[in-house]
Amino acid sequence: MDVLSEALAAMRTGRTRSARTDVRAPWGLRFPAVTGTTFHVVLQGTCWLLPGDGTAPLPLSAGDVVFLREGSAHALADQPGSPLIEFVPSRETPDSPIGQVRVDGPGDRAILLCGAYQLDRARPHPLMRDLPALIHLTRSPELGPLVDLLARELDLSLPGRDGIVPSLVDAMLLYILRAWTGGDASRWGLALSDRAISHALRDIHARPEHPWTVEELATRGGVSRSVFAERFTALVGQPPMTYLAWWRMTSAGRMLRESDTPLRTVAQSVGYTSEFAFAKAFKRAYGTPPGRYRRPA
Template identity: 70%
Template sequence: MDVLSDALAAMRTGITRSARTDVRAPWGLRFPAITGTSFHVVLEGACLLMPGGGDPPLALGPGDVVFLREGGEHALADAEDTPLTDFVPDRPDPSSPVGHVHVDGPGKRTILLCGAYQLDRTRPHPLMRELPELVRLSAHAELGRLVDLLAAELARPRPGSDGIVPALIDAMLLYILRAWEEERAADSQSPPGWARALADPVIGRALQDMHARPGHPWTVAELAARRGLSRSTFAERFTALVGEPPMTYLTWWRLTSAGRLLREPGASVRTVAERVGYTSEFAFAKAFKREYGIAPGAYRHQ
């Protein structure tokens, strides 16, 4: 089981929305705060990203990818003093995942892909909580190839583009998170956290076990034995890297998985309870309400 992909799948609440943004200077776009997470890709040209909160502008160039974890208010512009207008994409159809924004001017041209991932921030995975508010990746070989594919699809839409573009954008988020996680894991000075936990040969495999079979009646003793460690040594190592004891994380993951399953059409509370490791529907309902503040049946209908 791929823990990184699994964590994102549990947080997803809807399709990714994006817009090809073709602008000529002078231009400035204001992006309101959203409930998901924002991203921008510079396909051609250059611009300034102006984060909220008074942080200094960040210069972006071709191939740069920026991820804003909290989806807070921010702006993009050709210059700091350019007046801003609201970012309002035109879409050929309300259900279309890709829209368009055009600003005509006499100056230099910039082409961007701007959008948002629909992720549930009320129950973020610990890995997402460790991310800085703004992640910028430049000159990353694998990500660069993905950006080239996106640019080609957006420049000349063809049959299938409405399916290909969202899939490429979703893959981009995984590339962003993996690149950041690998950089952290390679840094011996970085503090303990999910980047190092996933790279750890013992704890990383234990997390894979939990994610692959959340309904299994795992115990600390069994998880430790599968890795050839004593119960106490395993528990200490897991807690040091992940930030919480094994059974605490397992309970969180089971209930997070339950929330995702309850959003699926036709899911019964009993079936979901069994799939995430609860033999008693009553015990599951009690644990779920303690975690979400609402009964699982009401959550499903909501």
């Protein structure tokens, strides 16, 4: 059980949308706040990220990737002082996953891929809450080939591009999260590398229907109950049973969104023998009954 992949999959609420952005200086694009999380990949040239919170502009160059956790308002420009226009991609159809933005000018050219991941921010995974507001990754041996593939697919526009590019962009998010969790400052990186805690997370994700207890999880991880509970809470950001309850409801929400599985089966798959008890817990977590959540008015 890959905890990182499962956590990300559970938060998805829609397909990733992006736009190939081909600009020549002078240029500046204003990005409004979105409900998901925003990303930018510099495929060619250089530019500046202008955060909306007034922090210092950030220079970007080819191969750089930027991830904005909150999807907050910001801008990109060839220079910090360039005039800004709204970022409005054109799409062949409203459902096209890849749009186009073009700004002509006499100066240097830059090509970017700009977009947003559709992730549930109402019930964020503790991993997402622990992320910094801005992640900036420079070209690396691991991420560089993926950026090159994106550039190639966008330039050639061959059959299958609309399926390949979103898949590459989705893979890029896992690379971003993997790079961050591998850092020394990441609690989740420590959690995933801690034998007892990572073992417990895999157990919870793989078998949410099991009547887990703190003692059983601690025993399976080879540590005492008190040590396990303290370490889990410190690294994950929630006590073990709180995380278990969160994961059960998150898994149930995902099943309701993505399938027509009967409510009784959904309830049993996340550890509830009573459909009534499940419905009550689900409404407490989501603010709406599971039937209405599946078929919103």
